[in-house]
Amino acid sequence: xxEATPPPSAPSATQIGxxxxxTESDERRLHRAGAWGAVLRGWERLPPPGKxxxxxxxxxxxxxxxxxxxxxxxxxxxxxLYALLGLGLNVVVGFAGLLDLGYVAFFGFGAYTFAFLSGxxxxxxxxxxxxxxxxxSIPVAIxxxxxxxxxxxxxxxxxxxxxxxxxxxxxxxxxxxxxxxADPYGVTNGSNGLANIDPLxxxxxxxxxxxxxxxxxxxxxxxxxxxxxxxxxxxxxxxxGRAWKASREDPLAAELxxxxxxxxxxxxxxxxxxxxxxxxxxxxxxxxxxxxxxxSTQVLILIYAVVILGGVGSLTGMLVGAAVIIAxxxxxxxxxxxxxxxxxxxxxxxIGFALMFRSSWRKLAVVAASTVALGFAAHAIASAxxxxxxxxxxxSGGFLTGAIxxxxxxxxxxxxxxxxxxxxxxxxxxxxxxxxxxxRVALAPFVFVFTAFLWENLLIQQPAVTRYVLFGAxxxxxMAIRPQGLFGTARVEIA
Amino acid sequence: xxxxxxxxxxxxxxxxxxxxxxxxxxxPIHILQGVNLQVRSGELVCLLGGNASGKSTTLKTxxxxxxxxxxxxxxxxxxxxxxxTSYRIGKGIAIVPENRRLFGPMTxxxxxxxxxxxxGGGTKEAFDRVYSLxxxxxxxxxxxxxxxxxxxxxxVAMGRALMxxxxxxxxxxxxxxxxxxxxxxxxxxxxxxxxxxxxxxVVEQNANVSLSIADRGYVLSTGRxxxxxxxxxxxxxxxxxxxxxxx
Numbered sequence: 001x002x003e004a005t006p007p008p009s010a011p012s013a014t015q016i017g018x019x020x021x022x023t024e025s026d027e028r029r030l031h032r033a034g035a036w037g038a039v040l041r042g043w044e045r046l047p048p049p050g051k052x053x054x055x056x057x058x059x060x061x062x063x064x065x066x067x068x069x070x071x072x073x074x075x076x077x078x079x080x081l082y083a084l085l086g087l088g089l090n091v092v093v094g095f096a097g098l099l100d101l102g103y104v105a106f107f108g109f110g111a112y113t114f115a116f117l118s119g120x121x122x123x124x125x126x127x128x129x130x131x132x133x134x135x136x137s138i139p140v141a142i143x144x145x146x147x148x149x150x151x152x153x154x155x156x157x158x159x160x161x162x163x164x165x166x167x168x169x170x171x172x173x174x175x176x177x178x179x180x181x182a183d184p185y186g187v188t189n190g191s192n193g194l195a196n197i198d199p200l201x202x203x204x205x206x207x208x209x210x211x212x213x214x215x216x217x218x219x220x221x222x223x224x225x226x227x228x229x230x231x232x233x234x235x236x237x238x239x240x241g242r243a244w245k246a247s248r249e250d251p252l253a254a255e256l257x258x259x260x261x262x263x264x265x266x267x268x269x270x271x272x273x274x275x276x277x278x279x280x281x282x283x284x285x286x287x288x289x290x291x292x293x294x295x296s297t298q299v300l301i302l303i304y305a306v307v308i309l310g311g312v313g314s315l316t317g318m319l320v321g322a323a324v325i326i327a328x329x330x331x332x333x334x335x336x337x338x339x340x341x342x343x344x345x346x347x348x349x350x351i352g353f354a355l356m357f358r359s360s361w362r363k364l365a366v367v368a369a370s371t372v373a374l375g376f377a378a379h380a381i382a383s384a385x386x387x388x389x390x391x392x393x394x395x396s397g398g399f400l401t402g403a404i405x406x407x408x409x410x411x412x413x414x415x416x417x418x419x420x421x422x423x424x425x426x427x428x429x430x431x432x433x434x435x436x437x438x439x440r441v442a443l444a445p446f447v448f449v450f451t452a453f454l455w456e457n458l459l460i461q462q463p464a465v466t467r468y469v470l471f472g473a474x475x476x477x478x479m480a481i482r483p484q485g486l487f488g489t490a491r492v493e494i495a
Numbered sequence: 496x497x498x499x500x501x502x503x504x505x506x507x508x509x510x511x512x513x514x515x516x517x518x519x520x521x522x523p524i525h526i527l528q529g530v531n532l533q534v535r536s537g538e539l540v541c542l543l544g545g546n547a548s549g550k551s552t553t554l555k556t557x558x559x560x561x562x563x564x565x566x567x568x569x570x571x572x573x574x575x576x577x578x579x580t581s582y583r584i585g586k587g588i589a590i591v592p593e594n595r596r597l598f599g600p601m602t603x604x605x606x607x608x609x610x611x612x613x614x615g616g617g618t619k620e621a622f623d624r625v626y627s628l629x630x631x632x633x634x635x636x637x638x639x640x641x642x643x644x645x646x647x648x649x650x651v652a653m654g655r656a657l658m659x660x661x662x663x664x665x666x667x668x669x670x671x672x673x674x675x676x677x678x679x680x681x682x683x684x685x686x687x688x689x690x691x692x693x694x695x696x697v698v699e700q701n702a703n704v705s706l707s708i709a710d711r712g713y714v715l716s717t718g719r720x721x722x723x724x725x726x727x728x729x730x731x732x733x734x735x736x737x738x739x740x741x742x
Contacts, residue, residue: 239608239612239615239616242601242605242608242609243609243612245598245600245601245605246598246601246605246609249598249599249600249601250596250598252592252596253592253596253597253598254598254609255560255580255581256558256560256580256584256590256592256596257584257609257610257612257655257659258580258581258584258585258612258613258659259581259609259612260581489600
């Protein structure tokens, strides 16, 4: 068999020297079929302002139930505040690519500066009374924060990555230590903080305008966020914005193009610090006080969660990130109604499971059906064999009371059992991540039912603990399915 | 060894770039040892040498990323030895770095704009010039640079360097990582750019191709210049042929 047929020459042989991968890249681009594909393509073609216009109502709608109970502005203030902080941090981390862990200090510095310029405090016989109008004290606070940013930026401009992170972390901690211990000079009033800060008082055209209501701060913050968004949008499209991007991607190559990399880093620090300072002033005025614990590392972690979830470098993402993180954070506060917390918890649980089985509708349906069945089955067995297990009451019911009463086991005195189930849920959740295919489908309903049991019998009394568990889980899930964040753009690795 | 000679296009005027007995150290290690090198305006000079011979260090010294311990770097007669990198780039030096180092997640257009950062992002004239040299870049201008093929990335890197209308273009190993056909194409482009009046200093391991288009050449070996002369002479040089040309 010496005669092998020569391979038929390809009908449209690739030209030598022409890279077929690139010339055909449009044909190779993944085209999702159907309605979902059309939606995705439309989204990609949309300019950023259009995306924002679509996203904003999407965030607003879930808050309609909260509006009716009069809490919108309360929640809204924190969402907007963190959106503002996220936007500022995004300049440093997202645009310039600098891991700044001292960011929260600028927030605090803005608040304390505002407190000092527009407030009254008595301390050790001194009386500080500056009642600067807000239109004067806010810009001064922003500029001073910028100067502090210049100071931090220029001392650490040669530091990269982990080194920068450590130095800035020290800076942030130093700020808290300073505010706590600068007491002897009566500047910060130590750990008691500064109270009696003026609300935002503007004096314009011979008129005094004081923002005193929560609603007023909501609208004022909304205005701030919009202004900052617009400025940052044009900034990121400008020559400086592109140069930030370039020096983030490859500092040496940027340097070789003549881009002043170090100066741009400092500029990013100044911008971020200024925006954080603005957020600080509004925060201090809204709460008419500034206390060291307002600017702790926990706050920093929340801001980072906003930025990471929203997608580093994306402006729209900051609003979405702030809405998701801060709304959950506020809902899972001990002061908010438990039934709202319950809705959030089950929604998160269901979304998590739906994402886990998103590749197969069949598996998802099996998991959903067997979860429902398993709950009722367990309830039926328990009511026959272990009556105490179903005689507990639903903690602050609401409209889900009926469903929970017949689906979740509620022992009369769950203390010890709930603790064991806590450990069991952790073990089961870890096993779930290790299993594949139908084994995972088989285990998933048990995880869901036990988690529901845990929530109803233990966690609902300690929502503040739950939220950190929830954030941790949220970021792990995000890492697995969308590492660039909700609105971030995926990195393209250069060959 | 022949004198840096009358060949090439350079007139008797002052050389565009001049390195005078440059000594460069990395910590205690002596890299460049008394390097004297000139590029006249309009000339294409290649700098040959094997691995670790100091080729890239020479370019870094020219750009000011590495400062020489002794010796001076002159550009257009001005002593720029203690000047910053961005000052030198503003004066009219540009580089196509080793491995091209494009900004992958940015579009071709944005990459080109970065090349003219000091000129405010590039004039229309500069864009026209680059696009007429590389029509393909105009076609691909909104594509992310990281998604281009190696040969096209080379074009972007050259276009980016030319955006600032440099008087001297440095090229660090332009043939690296390219298929042989693209190496040839790449050197055609280099020659084309050179013919448009830009002086070039090309650092290469591939002596054969680079000597075929260069006016003059230098050969570096462990930090010393061991040979220099017109490209035609170097091609015939016995030692060089044995060491690099393999014939």
